Amino acid sequence: DKRGSVCVMDIYVGDIVSMVSSPTFDPNKFVHGISQEDWQILISDKKKPLINKSLGGLYPPGSTIKPLVALSALENDVISPKLVVKCNGSKEMYGQKYHCWKEKGHGYLGLRDAIKQSCDIYFYEVARRLGIDRLSVTAKQFGLGKKVLRNFNEEKEGLVPDTKWKLKNIGKGWVLGETLISGIGQGYFQTTPMQLCLMMAQLANGGYRIKPRIID
Numbered sequence: 348d349k350r351g352s353v354c355v356m357d358i359y360v361g362d363i364v365s366m367v368s369s370p371t372f373d374p375n376k377f378v379h380g381i382s383q384e385d386w387q388i389l390i391s392d393k394k395k396p397l398i399n400k401s402l403g404g405l406y407p408p409g410s411t412i413k414p415l416v417a418l419s420a421l422e423n424d425v426i427s428p429k430l431v432v433k434c435n436g437s438k439e440m441y442g443q444k445y446h447c448w449k450e451k452g453h454g455y456l457g458l459r460d461a462i463k464q465s466c467d468i469y470f471y472e473v474a475r476r477l478g479i480d481r482l483s484v485t486a487k488q489f490g491l492g493k494k495v496l497r498n499f500n501e502e503k504e505g506l507v508p509d510t511k512w513k514l515k516n517i518g519k520g521w522v523l524g525e526t527l528i529s530g531i532g533q534g535y536f537q538t539t540p541m542q543l544c545l546m547m548a549q550l551a552n553g554g555y556r557i558k559p560r561i562i563d
Contacts, residue, residue, distance in 0.1 A: 366402075
C-alpha cells in the first residue's frame, strides 16, 4: 500500500504468508563494505529503503480502524447494529467542523453501510458515544500498541492513546475532538502494518487471539 508495506497472515493460526517492505536495496553492496557514495544514496532516499516498514514503520491506522471502533461500541453496548446516522458531508460540534471524505455526504447510513462506505461522519458519532478509553482497551486486545513478533530489534510498539496517556506524556486533558478523530484512525494513534494485519486477522476470525509467526 502507500506505506510501502504488504503483510498477509493466516487468520486462524497466525502464519505470516507475506511480509514485504518497499522500496528495497541491494544487500550485496554490504558484503565487502558499502561505498560512501552508495551509502549516501541509501540514507538520503526519502522513501527510506533501510527501514523495515512492515515492523518498524509507524503510521496512523486511518480507516482500517473503523471496524474495530464498531466492534468496541457494540461490545460496550453504546450502539446497536441498527443505529442510523445522517451524513451531510460535515458535522459541527462545539464550534468545530468535522468533515467526511465524501464532500456531499452519504445520506442516511446504518452500521453495515457505514463500514462499507467508510463514512467518517458515522464513526465520529460512534467514537463520541464510545469514548477513547473504551476504544483503547479494545484496540490493545486486538494487537495494537505492542510488538507482534517481538524478536526483531527494528520492530516498534506503536501507540494506543487514552486519557491517562495524554495527561502523563503531554500534560493536558483529553478533549472531545481528539476522540472523534481517533474514531477514524487519526490523532495520536500510531501503528505498524504488521499490527494492522493482526488486528484485521482477528476481526476476520471472530475475535480469537492468534500468535503470528514467520514460517518460511
